[in-house]
């Protein structure tokens with residue numbers, strides 16, 4: 063058995079663990095980032111070209127977190143010498159009174175934090191986005207500072223940042239045991255015992271295995287998305303097409319413009335049954351892809367008529383209240399758990415990493431984390 067002794071051990075090289083490791087090396091810590099697969103693998107939650115970032119949330123806490131994440135995203139862009147954020151704006155469309163109420167709540171939460179957003183009526187939507195043919199009477203909320211983050215590039219940039227500092231990456235190292243009995247938390251992977259002054263567990267859909275104490279609160283679900291390549295591609299690039307969220311009573315869904323090598327992405331938000339990340343099902347069902355395309359019939363004829371270029375799967379790890387889990391492990395305060403990002407965590411990842419380091423090393427943070435408590439009562443309710 064070999065021993066690896068560091069200031070901070072991070073388990074999980076998805077976006078949350080990688081950003082934690084990056085923020086830790088920025089603070090001058092010696093870090094081991096332990097990942098069971100290879101960088102960029104497609105079995106967890108962080109792969110693919112794009113993720114929406116937005117201030118558009120009905121809760122002011124998330125609006126504040128977005129504001130805190132931006133400077134860290136820009137710091138990573140500067141360090142990597144590469145553009146990661148594509149500021150195409152974010153458009154929320156409402157179908158029906160529930161959707162309308164959601165837009166009002168988002169507008170109010172943003173206003174409370176001095177973030178501007180604008181309601182658009184049918185004609186204004188048509189002017190801004192001639193690709194759209196929305197039904198009359200539809201309302202939308204536009205937020206100019208939203209956009210799409212290049213997800214795979216961001217993950218790579220964080221890994222590079224870790225390498226540049228005092229960080230070591232251990233790939234193909236599956237943590238088989240988390241030992242919290244010693245003075246210092248220790249994890250065992252292959253032939254190595256990683257012992258840190260502090261430990262952060264960021265296992266994505268494997269979190270219920272890594273943190274059995276929270277297994278009941280976490281439900282991994284397998285999401286599927288379709289990729290369509292419209293004939294007039296230029297109309298669907300970030301300079302002409304925003305990130306789009308449709309608040310449909312039956313099923314919310316969203317679309318991303320063309321980012322990197324990926325075509326226009328369309329997916330439903332949630333509504334998928336529980337699934338186990340150990341059972342690999344990387345190919346989406348053709349029926350689901352056709353269903354996704356069907357949503358576009360009356361809205362985006364150009365994309366609806368485009369061929370399906372492919373599709374992918376990806377895991378959400380859901381909590382009953384859709385709030386994240388960020389805080390001390392129920393068994394000891396020097397171990398921090400990051401889990402339950404419920405399909406909307408990516409945009410906050412650098413701040414999640416920063417907060418994880420503060421919680422682990424300083425025992426507290428100035429960021430509001432109460433709603434993310436691992437011991438909150440809402441976590442006892444079933445997801446659904």
Ligand SMILES: Cc1cc2nc3c(=O)[nH]c(=O)nc-3n(C[C@H](O)[C@H](O)[C@H](O)COP(=O)(O)OP(=O)(O)OC[C@H]3O[C@@H](n4cnc5c(N)ncnc54)[C@H](O)[C@@H]3O)c2cc1C
Nearest residue numbers: 074076077078098106107108114237266376403407408409
């Ligand atoms: C289809 C889809 C669309 C999304 N869209 C958005 C969006 O538009 N905007 C947004 O903000 N968010 C979005 N999200 C959510 C966001 O992508 C996730 O919140 C985020 O990627 C979660 O990252 P993670 O690091 O927690 O998990 P993961 O990326 O799954 O990382 C966990 C890592 O831990 C490793 N691991 C687990 N167990 C072990 C072990 N025992 N030993 C070693 N390593 C281990 C895994 O291999 C994995 O690499 C979306 C998610 C999906 C699936």
